[in-house]
Amino acid sequence: MSISSALVISRLPSLPPIRCSLAAPLRYKRSSVVSLRCWCGPSPKMDSDSGASDKAFFLGLSTSSWCTGLGAVGFIETAYLTYIKLSNSEAFCAVAGGGCNDVLNSDYSNVFGVPLPLIGMVSYGLVTLLSLQQSRSNLLNGFGESDVRFLLLAITTSMATASTYFLYLLGTKLSGTVCSYCLISVFLSVSLLFITLKDYAFEEIQKVVGVQFAIVAIVLATLSNSYTMTMPKYLGSSDITLEPYETEIIEQSTPWTIALAKHLHSIGAKMYGAFWCSHCQEQKQMFGREAAKILDYVECFPDGVGKGRKMTTECTLAGLEGFPTWIIKGKVLSGEQNLQALADASGFVSQDSSYALASKQDQS
Structure with a gap:
């Protein structure tokens, strides 16, 4: 039994000597690479969060x-x-x-x-x-x-x-x-x-x-x-009194603006304004001196602004939000309007196209 065992052992291939001093460092070197990858892993995740x-x-x-x-x-x-x-x-x-x-x-x-x-x-x-x-x-x-x-x-x-x-x-x-x-x-x-x-x-x-x-x-x-604040501060002040005044209209009317003013007057269109309203004055200037006199203009503060002076009943009942305000065929147009918008809203059609051309040249 011992002889056969010896023969088997003698036939086994010879194993190379184990060199622990070299193999161990190699193994630790590889593990250090793995740990380096684990440390770098969160970096792509941080980039994706920031982006x-x-x-x-x-x-x-x-x-x-x-x-x-x-x-x-x-x-x-x-x-x-x-x-x-x-x-x-x-x-x-x-x-x-x-x-x-x-x-x-x-x-x-x-x-x-x-x-x-x-x-x-x-x-x-x-x-x-x-x-x-x-x-x-x-x-x-x-x-x-x-x-x-x-x-x-x-x-x-x-x-x-x-x-x-x-x-x-x-x-x-x-x-x-x-x-x-x-x-x-x-x-x-x-x-x-x-x-x-x-x-x-x-x-x-x-x-x-x-x-x-x-x-x-x-x-x-x-x-x-x-x-x-778009409404005048005078409306809420009892210490300031502003007397009514008139602003001269210096622009000349054209045949087209006169025809438009006559049409607005004929259908009962009204322009509500106030004497201190700059946009109201600019609206009149767009029509010109002659045409502005034809318009149905309603002055909402004929007695001025101040203590004991109020807006007229007609303007109050109209429910105005600001000046100027146009009411044309029951439609309310707030703010200064260009003449073509007023013509469209009122259904005005000029008989002579040269009127519209002259009006556009004057506005430009």
Whole structure:
């Protein structure tokens, strides 16, 4: 038994000597590589978190790309309306009846004297720049990812709030007026807010919802205060008395403006105004001296403004929101109107096209 065992052992192949001093370091060297990979593993995850806005949102585009595109569209729209407002031109309106121009020339088209389209243009421009920065275009130095996200949230919240408020005014104070540009702006601003919120987790929204409510309150208070101040401060003052006065109309009337004034008079159209209202004087200047005398103009403060002096009963019953206000065939047109809008609202058709041409040349 011992002999056979010895033979078996003698036939086994000789094993190489174990060199522990070399094998162990090699094994530890490999384990150090594994530990290095474990340490580097979280790095890609951190990059993906910081670039959450680069994830596909809709149609393969990221939220930052959508905000950039919608912001650019809004910027172009408001830039066009700003040009129309500042140049006193007439905006192209796909809706018949000149509703876009009625809104653009109303008392609600300015906030503390600043044209509303100009404010919108600046807001859309900021959204576009911040969205490009969020796409890592590095347009703005010193702005981190968290700064850009917060600014986008604040701006889009204020824009959506203002657009909703203007939509309320369009349906109440300017009822019957259709403004396609207003509806487009509402869609763009609300969409921008929705897309911006998509980058926030539910826990993050809970942290910033208080800031959003504060922004909403500030925007609503600012707009409400601005439009309250469009009414003259003399109306609420008992210490100041303003005597009525007349402003001379220096512009010459054209045959077209005289014909329009006669038509407005024939259908019972009325213009309500106040002697201290600069827009009322500008409206009369558009007609010219001769045509303005034909208009049915209602002075709402014939006795002046001050203690014991009130608006006339006719103006009070008309429910005026500001001056001037036109009531044509039961339709209320608030604010200074261009002559073509008055012609369209009253159904005026000139017998001689040269009248309209002369009128347009005078306005330009």
